[in-house]
Amino acid sequence: MVCAILCCASFAFGDEVEESLSTLATEQLKASTREMIQSGIDTNNVIRMTKLMLQNQFSMEQALRGQKVIMNAQKEDLPVEPIMNKAYEGMVKQVQAKNIVQAMEQVRARYVFAHEQARALTKERSQTRAIGNTIAKTFTAGMDQKGIQGIMDRLRERTQQMTQSQTMELAKESFKTARDMARLGLSSKTTTNLVCLALQKGYTARKMENMRNSFMTQSLSSPLTHLANSYSNAIKGGKSVNRLGYSGRSRPDGSGGSGRSDGSGGSGRSGGGKK
């Protein structure tokens, strides 16, 4: 019975892959495409990505390598969406195929590292995935490995006497804070120092969250490095998070609703350079 179902499923994948890639792909690439689908990756996404790679002048070898990166991530229980998105992003930006495959591998490596860090905090799968993904986004935002490991070391010290749920809450809020500060453009070193200082001063998950919200709101109206210094001094001095920071103007409620991204903008790479 199971064999029959697997055979039917295999034929179904085969039909879809054959139909979509018949004239474009080699037998080896079609087989790899079927393998991806059988491993549980969404069929439409697999076919879309493979077709786009071939339309964007990937060689068969490069397409196979791209697929391999995704299958490795799937086997390692890592999310495949960020890696597939990197491929799509590179193709829209008309980046050379070899650089797209390299970037896909970089994304996977970030998630491998992030999930390793997460497993040091919890063995529970859903928690590992949640905190691992947050760490990976922190990494993507510009934090370096040294900074992430610095925060991990401080977290391990702080959470020795905590319950598992308290540990996870504090880790989540700490890495979200680091992620958002890095996304604002704060250096990895300054971000690490601020988050580690807060952990050292006994900040709880709620206090860390409040500090992040306050920092985000004040960053709209204060120079970033000045604000970071001000927060650092305030945390060292044991000031309440409500009174932290630079005494510039701030948004009334910090709730968002409209935003700006002023300045003249910058152009990136032009359309050329395809392989």
Place this chain on the structure above:
Amino acid sequence: MKKYFLLSILAFSVFTGCAHHYYRVKGVAVELYLKRPDAITVAFASSLDGYQLHQAEKRDSSTWKVTVPAYREFTYFYIVDGVLFVPTCKFKEKDDFGTINCIYIPGL
């Protein structure tokens, strides 16, 4: 409440006075505006749908608009006349290709 609303409007006006890129949240959607008077075509791509290109709508002689769901964060950029364009934005991240992407974060 009314005071906060008026202050928000004032803040928005100040913030967007000479902006080249800004957004407005309207219910479950966010409208992103880009000022590029020189552009002939503007397309928008984001992580919401695997970076599929969406043509922006021209609102006036200089402003282009796209509307996308606002319920979760996403990274994005524009393709202006066939060339990658990343506006200056508050939240950003490196893109692994030597440039950056903007990030939209709900509520910020």
